[in-house]
Amino acid sequence: MVAARETILRELLEGAKQYQVPLYQRTYSWSKTQLTRLWDDIRKLADDQIEDPTATHFIGSLVLAPSPNIGPAGVAEYLVVDGQQRLTTLTILLCAIRDHRARHEGPEHHQRIHMQYLVNPFKAEPQRLKLVPTQANRAAYLACVDSTPQAGGADPIGEAYRFFGAQLAAADDPDDPLDIERIENAVISGLALVSVTAQAGDNVYRIFESLNNTGLRLSQADLLRNYLFMRLPTRGEAVYQTLWLPLQEHLAPDDLVLLFWLDLVHRDPRVKQTDVYAAQQTRLNRLRSEEEIEAEVRRFSQLGALLRIILNPAEEKDAGVRQRLERLRAWGTTTVYPLLLHLLDRREQGTATSEQVASAMRYVESFFVRRLLIGRATANINRILLSIVTEMSPEVPVDEAVRAYLSTGRKHYASDASVGAAVRSIPFYLNGRAHQRKLILQWLEESFGSKEPVQPDALAIEHVLPQTPTAEWRQMLAADLGPDENFAEAHEALVHTLGNLTLTGYNSELGNKSFALKQADLARSGIKLNQKIARQENWGRTEIHARADALAARIVTLWPGPTEQAAEQSDALWGLMNKALAELPAGSWTTYGDIAALIGTAPLPVGTRLAKHPAPNAHRVLQADGLVAANFRWPDPGRTDDPRELLGAEGVKFDEHGRADQSQRIGTEELAQLAGVTPDDLPERLPRQRPVGNVDYPARFIEQLTSLQGPSVATAIHVVLDAWTTLGGTLLYGSGGETSCFLMARGKEHELGNIWPATIYPSGKFEIVFQHLNVRTPFDDITLREELRQRLNDLPGVDIPAAKIALRPGFPLTVLTDAGAREALLDHLSWFYDQAQTPTPASLFTE
Incomplete structure (x- = not known):
């Protein structure tokens, strides 16, 4: 027997209460994906409560059971059967709010939030904490609650604390003294949960198991379809055959959900894809007749035909619109789809021409390119794109309306001057997604109008001044240094800028070669971007800056900037x-x-x-x-x-x-x-099986390895790879200019998805992909990642600090020329492989 009621965080945490996470629960594992989603919900709720103080946002359920341990009088103790991830996250957020407000507004906020929501102030251990996480998380959680110097470590709890601290710092407007207070109020009084409490004697493990072993669920498109045809008792068969079935055949199931979401955000940009069915049902409940429902299905069918063009630009008849659709599709930002659907619908309704639609899309493309160039590729991009349809002016042509909207406020539509400065100084190679950086270089190359264009798939981004400079390169760059300049800092300031980057099919051959040798390869390249580089006598700061200026001049011509009214955002x-x-x-x-x-x-x-x-x-x-x-x-x-x-x-x-x-x-x-400059949902170097073709990637990997590291390192790596495949692992190879090798413990066909512990780079790094492991079972458990780190630190010459357990650290390949180090590594890889094949029971349970 269970009792359910709706509640808010304040009611859950106020008073003498304690929530204990049982041992069978998994350790805390929320990543930035979930944290960002929650933060966005809270920011929206805080804004909504300005106009409606009673506004709430439902964030799910919390299943509790009375603790079998009898605590001291006055402390109500519960086991958290389900919902521990969100409850832990919310208390970490309260720690971050407490510390931010105490630091910036006054110390009274520390005591107030701490004693009201985080601890039972007059109780001794073990009843002091209101939330008691699993043992593996306790030290990190205590550091946050007690504000010790260790708060905000590299573990998931520390990452969550740091994430919220960064978001609060960014959201704190000096001109708005109440903004953080509104966020706190939204958290404690606006986030609604359903609290389900089991009774004494219930088998809480059985409850937990049933919650996490549900079968396949209907998609939101399935639910909406069922709802619509429930409303068509006499016309259902005809409507299904003539309208719904063609729509269903032209769009994949996920694309149908996308269509219904796009239809909603056209009216309200705040609607989330997870709320599609509920929001559409609320809208459609206002309709009364079968004729009105049929008209909605017909409208969905028409919009579906336009979405199909967006997803398959080759079907677009107008060449100008087709080119812009292809480029925006290649860019890979789906939140631009509501605008694209709106533009195509405007053309369909006769209120916009193809030329205006293509021009509007060009401004969006320019907006993306210029933001990436100034290092602001992702800042508020989703909010901006989802609001454009509802907020742009309907009184002017669509292209002018799009440009004007993107030019106002803090949208980072960079001016020509900002682009010129950024191309010289911003580390282009570290911004945005890898394919977006390559697209900009590819589009620049296309702008030269070569009669023999090179196939883009065969190209990779090349650092002319190499990432790992040789003595010869150090000498060349040293000539540009002032008396107080440091070589390492000068190199870091130049190496990743656009002026030092180009496209080449000879990336692996170029590597760390001297500039004189690179010149010969670049001179025979068919790529126009390389011609001017090949004509230089030296390649240092002067030449890199000169090329940056030339590229900036071309960029501002190809991609038009904002209106003159756009504000500069120098901060x-x-x-x-x-x-x-x-x-x-x-x-x-x-x-x-x-x-x-x-x-x-x-x-x-x-x-x-x-x-x-x-x-x-x-x-x-x-x-x-x-x-x-x-x-x-x-x-x-x-x-x-x-x-x-x-x-x-x-x-x-x-x-x-x-x-x-x-x-x-x-x-x-x-x-x-x-x-977040480089998106971290997964490492960029995600391996996938390469198509069989003319390139022998394994041979190219060994060739590069031998050329760059010498035969002793190549032999050592050979031994490691042979031992890995003997264990049962497989090898995948990157197709970039530097052919990387991935040690695959599971392939993507495995029920738990693919996983690999490390990537080997011929340039000399054995990279441990903790960032990838953070979202892969069973290594999403911090204790396993920590054990892997400690095992690797047993190798001579390896010292991976705990602070890098959420990143992609590594060690030099030369470490493995020592037979003892190599054997120890193989033992640790064998341990990893066994763990990957047999996930721990706790890792099978998710919220």
Whole structure:
């Protein structure tokens, strides 16, 4: 017998209560995907409550059972049978809100939130915490609740705490003193849950098992279809045959759900794809007759024909519209589909021409390209695109309306001047998605109108100044350095910028070759982008900046900018810096140069900014040698504590000279991952089976490995690969210029999906893909990832810090030339393989 009631977080947490997560529950495992979805819901709810203070948002159920342990009088104890992931997340969010408000508004907020929602203040252990997570999560959770220096570590709970801290920092508008208070109110009084409480004596494990072993569910399209034809008692058969069946045959099941969502966001951009059926049913309930329902099905059928064109641009008859559809489809942002459907529907209704539709799409393409170039590829992009149809002006031609909408407010539609500056300084190679970066270079190449265009599939992005410079390259770049400049920081500031990048089919052959040798290969290339590079005598800062300027001039011609009324957003780089610093885990550090390379400036302005303006975790920014800057000052003049002592308490190790451990340093590429500049839903280097063709990828991998690392390393890797396949693993190879090798423990056909522990790069890195493992059973359990890290750290010369357990760290391939290290690695890979084949029971249960 169970009792169910709707409640809010305040009611759940106020009073002397304790919620215990049973041992059979999985450890905390929410990733940024779920955290972002929850945060977006909360931000929307906080905005909605401005107009309607009673607004709520339902976030699911919480199944509880009385604890079999009898606690002290006055403490109501419950087992969390289902819903522990969201309950844990919400209390972590409250920790982040508490700490943000205490830091920025006043210490009274710490005591208020802490004592009201996080602890039972007058109870001793073990009844002090209101939520008691599983043992594996307890230390990380306690660090957040008790605000210790270890709060915000590299584990999933620490990642959630850092994520919410970064979001609160970004959402806190100095001109709006109530914005964070509204967010807190939305969390504690606006998030609605159904609390289902079992009775004493119920088998809670059986309840949990039944909740997590449901069968296949009807899709939202299936539910909507059933609803519609329930409303067509006499016309159903005819409507199904003439309208619904053709629609169903032309669109895949997922595309049908997409269609019904697009139809909703056309009216209300806040509707989520998960709410399609409920929202459509609410709308359709207003209709009364069969004729009205039939008219809706006919309208769906017409919109479905337009969606099919969006999904299959080759079916579009107008060449201009077809080209723009193909490019936007290739870009891969589905939230642009509501606008595309609207534009095609306007043309269908006769209120827009094909030329206007193609022009509007060109402005959207330009918007995407320019945002990526300035390092703002993903900032609020979904909200902007989903709102455009409802907010753009209906009084002007559609192309003008689209451009005007994208040009107003903080939408980061970069001006020509911003593009010119960004192309020189922003690390293009670390921004956006890999295929989007390649598309921009590919479209630039197409703009030259070569009579012998090169097949894009055969091309890869090449760093002319290599990522791992040789002594010869160091000497060439050193000629450009000023007396106070550091080679490593100068290299970091140039290597990933657009001026240093090109397309080539000879990426693996070029590698780290000297510029003189690269010139010969580039000179014989059929790619126009390479011709001017090949004519240079040297390749340093002067040449890279000159090429950047030339590319910027071409870019602003190809992709038109915003209207003259568009506001410059010069604070964007500091917002990105603050987001990256907020995500920096406890026990790690970074440098002024790493931050500068990420945001596209120099180390000195970064240091000046941090000295004068408060920023999250600013004490974790050190000099390149790991020393605290001699002129370091806290922005708060009343603060005098030693940043080195604080870093030590957080877990950073220092040598006898006061230099931080370089293995704990978070570099530019890792900062980009943390800040969301490079999307991290999965690693970009996701392997897939390559089609059989003229390229022998295994042979090319070994050829590159031998060429770049020498025969001893190649032999060692040969041994590792042979042992891996003997275990039962398989090998997949990347098709980029550098042919990477993936050690596959499971293929994508496996019921739990594919998984691999490491990727080997001929350039010299054995990369451990913790970021990928974070979302793969059973290594979504932090304890297994931590065991893998500790096992690898047993190898001589390997020291992967705990702060990098959410990233993609690695070690040099030269480590494996030692027979003992190689044998130890093979033991650890065998352990990994066994774990991947037999997931732990806890990992089978999900919310």
